[in-house]
Amino acid sequence: xxxxxxxxxxxxxxxxxxxxxxxxxxxxxxxxxxxxxxxxxxxxxxxxxxxxxxxxxxxxxxxxxxxxxxxxxxxxxxxxxxxxxxxxxxxxxxxxxxxxxxxxxxxxxxxxxxxxxxxxxxxxxxxxxxxxxxxxxxxxxxxxxxxxxxxxxxxxxxxxxxxxxxxxxxxxxxxxxxxxxxxxxxxxxxxxxxxxxxxxxxxxxxxxxxxxxxxxxxxxxxxxxxxxxx
Amino acid sequence: xxxxxxxxxxxxxxxxxxxxxxxxxxxxxxxxxxxxxxxxxxxxxxxxxxxxxxxxxxxxxxxxxxxxxxxxxxxxxxxxxxxxxxxxxxxxxxxxxxxxxxxxxxxxxxxxx
Numbered sequence: 001x002x003x004x005x006x007x008x009x010x011x012x013x014x015x016x017x018x019x020x021x022x023x024x025x026x027x028x029x030x031x032x033x034x035x036x037x038x039x040x041x042x043x044x045x046x047x048x049x050x051x052x053x054x055x056x057x058x059x060x061x062x063x064x065x066x067x068x069x070x071x072x073x074x075x076x077x078x079x080x081x082x083x084x085x086x087x088x089x090x091x092x093x094x095x096x097x098x099x100x101x102x103x104x105x106x107x108x109x110x111x112x113x114x115x116x117x118x119x120x121x122x123x124x125x126x127x128x129x130x131x132x133x134x135x136x137x138x139x140x141x142x143x144x145x146x147x148x149x150x151x152x153x154x155x156x157x158x159x160x161x162x163x164x165x166x167x168x169x170x171x172x173x174x175x176x177x178x179x180x181x182x183x184x185x186x187x188x189x190x191x192x193x194x195x196x197x198x199x200x201x202x203x204x205x206x207x208x209x210x211x212x213x214x215x216x217x218x219x220x221x222x223x224x225x226x227x228x229x230x
Numbered sequence: 231x232x233x234x235x236x237x238x239x240x241x242x243x244x245x246x247x248x249x250x251x252x253x254x255x256x257x258x259x260x261x262x263x264x265x266x267x268x269x270x271x272x273x274x275x276x277x278x279x280x281x282x283x284x285x286x287x288x289x290x291x292x293x294x295x296x297x298x299x300x301x302x303x304x305x306x307x308x309x310x311x312x313x314x315x316x317x318x319x320x321x322x323x324x325x326x327x328x329x330x331x332x333x334x335x336x337x338x339x340x341x342x343x
Contacts, residue, residue: 153307156307191237192240192302193237195237197306229238229239
């Protein structure tokens with residue numbers, strides 16, 4: 001199979017280039033398997049990967065123009081030559097590895113943890129099954145960054161717009177019946193940038209390897225904001 | 231309205247103005263377009279009626295709000311140098327205000343009280 005792989009070593013290369021690679025590999029394998037085999041031949045190739053089953057979220061890459069997890073993208077589903085690039089819009093550290101700091105900064109900024117103002121209960125926090133159901137489709141996010149790095153609004157204002165991944169997590173805690181920081185969370189997200197740069201382009205929904213819907217979460221935040229405003 | 235508060239408020243403003251614009255355009259399409267072409271006297275007859283007159287003024291105000299939020303969004307997305315942004319936003323606001331004043335003058339000049 002034919003591959004074209006984005007290569008850049010800041011210590012030796014003046015600018016990035018695409019490297020053509022031919023590899024004998026079964027089409028039933030995943031892109032990650034191909035990268036591992038290519039690395040076995042040329043150990044200078046750098047890419048992130050870990051669990052190999054779409055749980056750790058380390059191997060987000062851009063395959064034939066679409067963000068995806070290398071470990072969940074079957075080679076047979078792709079047209080040759082298979083172009084593998086780092087996810088767009090992020091500073092490139094080397095080859096397929098990008099600097100995710102900006103992404104994590106936004107994740108930290110939405111305070112992705114329960115905030116309680118009442119004293120801790122003697123027993124565990126209780127939730128009804130219906131309250132728990134509201135977290136489905138939100139808690140599954142593995143923070144691979146496929147969504148945020150495919151979002152044009154995030155490319156345009158990466159330092160100010162929180163991005164779909166962080167906003168999905170913002171809604172995950174706003175929707176949680178145990179959380180008591182609704183006002184603070186909403187206030188933090190108001191303004192023209194943090195939440196309202198979303199123009200429902202929905203690239204995030206298209207690329208999410210876990211099948212989640214950040215656009216819906218963003219709309220839920222807007223609805224809650226409207227409700228709180230009136 | 232502070233700049234920061236322009237997130238939710240601007241979003242709401244854009245949606246409500248869009249709804250009004252949609253209704254107004256529908257009314258125009260149903261009542262005005264079938265009568266085209268019309269001369270000035272016929273046009274004045276329609277817009278002299280206070281309901282149509284006020285509805286048109288409101289339409290212009292809704293358009294002002296809607297376009298202001300929309301164009302501001304485009305400027306925020308694409309225009310990053312602050313001086314250029316300021317020039318574009320000011321120019322756009324001036325144009326919108328001039329248009330609104332013009333439409334208001336037109337409507338006031340034909341209204342039949």
